Amino acid sequence: MTLDSVNLKGAIQTVTGLIRPEDLGPTLMHEHLMINLNPPDSRDGAEDEPDITPCTCSMIAYGQLPSRRNYLLDDEATAIAEVAEMRAAGGAAIVDLTCGGLKPAPDALVRIAQATDVQIVMGCGHYVDEYQDPANRDRSVDAFAAEMIGQVVEGAWGTGVRAGIIGEIGCQSPWTDLEKTVMGGALIAQAETGAALNVHPGRQPDQPQEVMDFIRAEGCSADRVIISHIDRTIFDAERLLRLADTGCVIEFDLFGWEMSYYPMDDVDMPNDASRLQWIRQLIDHGHLERILISHDICTRTRLTRYGGHGYRHIFAHVVPLMRKRGFTEVEIETILVTNPRRLLTFI
DSSP states (O other): OOOGGGGOTTTHHHHEEEEEEGGSEEEEEEOSSSSSSSOOOGOOGGGGGGOOOOTTTHHTTTHHHHHHHEEEOOOHHHHHHHHHHHHTOOOOOOEEEOEEEEEEEHHHHHHHHHHTTTTEEEOOOOOOOOGOOOGGGGHHHOOOOHHHHHHHOOSSTTTOOOOOSSSEEEEESSHHHHHHHHHHHHHHHHHOOOOOOOEEESSSSTHHHHHHHHHHHTTSTTOOOOOOOOTOOOOOOHHHHHHHHTTEEEOOOOOTTTTSTTTTSSOOOOOOOHHHHHHHHHTTTOGGGEEEEEEOOOSGGGSSTTTOTHHHHHHIIIIIHHHTTOHHHHHHHHHIIIHHHHHBBBO
């Protein structure tokens, strides 16, 4: 199968097939339903560790009790139940960005979508350097591009399930040569397929701008590039607005993370009220069409089954809070429906 034989333009590609943009409802643009976030060299035996309980959930979430099991989402029945809760709360679609290195499970995503009547769009490509196959170090930009194009038009990771977005493409600070090579391939694949591109930036406040400078230097358009995890990366208005002015899409995807503690870096995390204040600043500066929100759930402690907020949180709790804080229905619709439709539609 070739790109010419797949008519993607003007459609959205879910794991169960193509849909019309108008058939996509309120969407979470950055989640993980099945994932192994443990580094590859520490995965063995993680599934045999004690599962999380109400007594251990808080200690694990605050880093007081190590748990590799927490970083392993591998239970389809739990995923189905959690996604069904999101559906009941008003959500209709999820973008799963579990890419290479994170143990993607395309066939499981199909079963979850079929069981819940939720549209699931799958990502493709590769996560950060540490998680990649060592053989990737010998691959070229063109090889990565060909792989990602194939994941969109033929199927990903040994299945016939096709990706509908590129990413999340992993970056670090400092940005490694391998990650830059993968990004170069992703940009070619984006141009060839017409898909949007999601970027996982490094945990340093200037790294998202570094990524966008790289993308623009390659002559690529910014308006279909989504920069994830802004709410753990940028904490000042000057950087945030400068990044938005590049034309990229700003994603606040850690909604539900209400505690300041963040295990991956020494930063004080915002709460949902603070996230909405940052979003209001972006809207006031004319960037409404460049905003997405999600939860980036990738651990058990954030699922409702283990005491967390679950995929339902934005629809059950954040949307009512947005209305209380003066967000209009048009603004809410734009962030949750209009922007996802535009970005997930192939051009």
